[in-house]
Amino acid sequence: MKVNKDKETIRQYLSDESAAFSAKPDNVEAVYFPETEDELVEIIRTFKGKITISGAGTGITGSRVPIHGGIVISTERMIKPGKRVQCRELSHKGLAGDFFIYLDEEKHLAHAGPGTSISELACVLPRNMIYPPDPTETSALLGGTVATNASGARCFYYGPTRNWVVGLRLVLSDGEVVDVRRGRTFADENGIINFTSETGKHYRIRIPEYHMPDVKNAAGLYSKPGMDLIDLFIGSEGILGIISEISIKLIRVDKEPVSILAFFRSENDAMGYVDIIRDMKDRGILAIEYFDRNALDFIRAQFPEIKPDLDAAILLEMKAESLDTLAEISELLSRFNEVEDWCATTSSDLRDLKEFRHSLPDSVNAYLKRHESYKIGTDFVVPVRQFPRMMTKYKEVGEKFKHRFPRTGTHYVIFGHIGDCHLHFNFITASDGERVYAKELYLELARTAIALGGTISGEHGVGKKTLLVEGRNIPYLELMYGESGIREIARVKRELDPELRLNVGNMGVV
Template identity: 45%
Template sequence: MQRHEICAEKPRRDVPETDPTSSTEPATVENYLTDESRLIVGKAEKVFFPRTEAHVAKILSDASKRKIRVTISGAGTGITGSRVPQGGIVLATEKMTNVFERGSEEDLTEHSDLGVKYTLYIRKDVERNEHYAIVPPGVPLETLKKIFEDKNLCYPPDTTEMTALLGGTVATNASGARTFHYGCTRDYVRRLRVVLPNGDVLDIKRGKVFASEENQFDIILTSGKRITVELPSYTMPDIKKNAAGYYTKPGMDLIDLFIGSEGTLGVISEVEIKLENQPKNVLPVFAHFSSESDAINFVKSLRSLSRSKKLGKDGINALSIEFLDEGSIELLRKKYPPSKIPPKSKSAIFFEQEIPNEEVFNDLLKRCVDLLESCNVLDTMASLGTDWLKEIKDIRHALPESINTIVRSKGVHKVATDIAVPERAFDEMMSYYHEVGRKSEILYAIFGHVGDNHLHFNFIPESEEDLVRAERACALLLRKAVELGGTITAEHGVGKKTYVKNGKRRPYLELMYGVEGLKSVARIKHAFDPNHILNVGNIIPVSYLEDLNE
């Protein structure tokens, strides 16, 4: 019989007991008032730097009693304003770098990077025949990558910003290019420890607590109080990547409610993640085409063959598939020589092919070449080795940098989407992108994770008038994505984003789930956080929470 309830516990005690450090210095606080987007600037009175679960529990319980807002901060790599405080205090997780030590020290791993000591456990689950790691939330992904590579292991979720902290990526269900092959962060989280706003802790193991037939969970606090949490009333889009709102599904696992909740329900104090074997050799391929249609046809063939490989029918098995449209190519052409961006190129595809062993290298290479030539490839660049992979990724990442340079020089900002749609709707969405882009008469570029039908449309305004038109046009794209059964945010999350409707700002998530859907999300937050202190403004507008207090 499946369990529908979970009992909270007291936080792990520090031995000896210590207090978290904090700062009210304006120069220190200022570092936590914005994120990578620089779109909004917040305000806060103080920043706390907890190192342990007990520190987090003390900060939250004190803030809850005093009804002081607490904004959780990771590395600041987000672009939705999620970590931007709207008053109160900031809880910065970057000092939470050491796992709570227990059990055998044989599997305790220590690592130092840039003067910071990190500790975590790496273990083997014999029953499941998989490795896993127990990790504190303040470890950057790039540090985890170094640690696991030394043991011929990898943590597959590969966000664009590898300086992101693990806790932040779990809070947003982050994903990236290799999600096409490996899946999202959610697929690799085995267990979470979460500190609730009252200071209690939930230790949630995947496969242990599931929603009841009434779509409810029961949380029993250490005080004996029972909280009944009813799942959102909406139905999520049937797509691989979706970071819009709380996860919901009949009979779902409780752990999935917290993954992607953007710090609105609790603070992650420990993560247990599944690991994979490190890919032996990866062949990065940068292919140029003289037309977008040829590039998209290649993507469809590559995607199909990669899926059949998983069924053991073919050798081609792409780890990632990335797309660049003509607008993107033109931006890169200004920065890179013809040897990298051919003069006749109108579109490009970057993909990674794993080479399991040397014996199959020539055969796999021939298969890739044959497939490219069947789709009228214009030019192909490929080479084994980490230097070439880094160079190609640098070219891909130069795109957003180029766009940001342009808009900042004009005193405005880009207007971008994070849309993913079902595969059946991809062609229609692609046509609509160009239709809206051309009608806007604003420079634009489209690029991203085409393997998952997930692209970033970037308007590049050059004036305030352009910016207003871009935001109106962006709303059209968002509505079209919802109409086609897609999501308005596949990987970035909702944060504090809004959209423009009839000249007014509206809640971002309202586009997908409507007013009633947002009300059901607000009720979940209210159940866990009745004083509304945690990451206020993320996902749920403040007005929806205020209505629950009336």
């Protein structure tokens, strides 16, 4: 197994895409690159200190950042799952070498290593089969997306990663291996889950005692009466064990989806349109994405054909089989005074519209670099009936920020998964003073989302994020579940990792 102790390699694992967290190179002893589950077990059994697990490092909450030192285990070379008889073996050349998946075409299942990236997985699958979760950043590894319960635009129809994971193999902090299959092990009426490792070691866990908000949610450990054991590990940000193999459900898709990007001069019109198409989900509406006026201004640099003075755009994706719905949507668009729409029915048009959506983060990042600015982005979700109130709050907070710091340039940009009432409000800050105020406003927004029955994270997770609340820096998750919620998570962690070795610092557990 490759182990690297040189500072240059270690340095690559000291931060993530957030650029808000960094670990000290001298605190990290080495980066290990296991290729098999056995090698993973060997590391856990021989090294006795703190361990941080790394995927591709595209996370934006510092969750793979080894701020407590010890070693890093990079899972990027874990690209060959154990051989599965009665499955078709498919392989492809990836960045980390030849990766393999085992495909059970009849059952629509695939078994993959955690180091397989989302884009590599798409390359290796037969053309008419897809893995529905579609996080935007496709260099993310399957292991990382399971550990964060990642979602994408099509989460509106297909749900998050959780809905598509049917099996996990994990190495626990004591070096034991557990094979968890969906539908086999559940919490009893007292919230207790009993299970055994492959060598027969017995574990007894009581699930966290808190109520999760009833919205798309990636904050904290999963907890629901009668829950399946596998759901405790999905979205657990690596604090309970290291995923060594993943079994996922696939679907057969014979035609590419259809996309319609509609532009509006009035935001009220855009919202009226969204309210109606949200209710048409069961007819094959896969994704509903929103772009505010500022987002369109950013994208215009790359798509100059976007007309001036637009207030909002809505990108809708629907199954090709739902073409009869298309006529209805056209009628709706004229009822809500659309300015124009771009419709994609061919692969190349679809690529253009995907490019449209993906160009936004790039344009924002380029702007930040040019203006030496810094972005503070939210990930809140609220229940549908509360969404208008949250939207009003976003606007109010945006105006407050502009009013306090009048200057040229953009102050904020809002875009995201409006189908799930999950928008990303991004403060664009240009000075330390602006950053301090933006963080105050961020707290105001987070409190509003919670008060409305929502969550502080719909897809990014909470990682090592903290917030300054009344002069005290608290774990981000504490805002939603209180100190007792963090204690509950710590209790569950201790049941599986009594010496607090794995991914310490995530979800506020230290």
